[in-house]
Amino acid sequence: MKIYGLKNCDTCRKALKSSPDSVLVDIRTDGMPEGLLETAYGQFGAKLVNTRSTTWRGLDEAERAGEPLALLRAHPALMKRPLIERDGELFLGWDQNTRAALGVS
Template sequence: MKLFGLKNCDTCRKALKVLPEISFVDVRVDGVPLEVLNRALGQFGDRLLNIRSTTWRGLTGEEREKPPIELLQTHPALMKRPLIECNGELYLGWGKDTQSALGVS
């Protein structure tokens, strides 16, 4: 099980606290493998982009028009967090649905 996120993200820290056996991948340092990004985009579409982030607000209009895959590779902090990979399945965010799917109450 892997959690893709940022070490200073409160939501990621909450998930890490409850899932101690999970392997953490800091997307700013290590990035997200292209295969995982493609799967996540296929599954979540535009919801994978965090358009309320300071990173997004710092982009120019021209940059915002780039394909999501390109944006996420260039600016990994644009990804909504956490992205959790468990047994071949992907989960986005740390809502009740994700917690329930991972057997966390």
């Protein structure tokens, strides 16, 4: 299982701690595999952009109105975290539903 997020993100660290056999991929330093961002956006749509983040609040209106995938490529911290990939299946966030689907507590 791969957890795409930020190494300094508390939620990503919780997910990693709950799944010790998983690997954290820091999207700021390592980037995302080709096509994964597009696939995730196709599945989750606008939910993939974290509009509550500090990064989002720092953008001006013109930037916010930009194409979501371009924004996520330019500002990786805008992605809602974590994005979890397990056996080709994607999960977004670390809520109760995601933990139940992954079989972790």
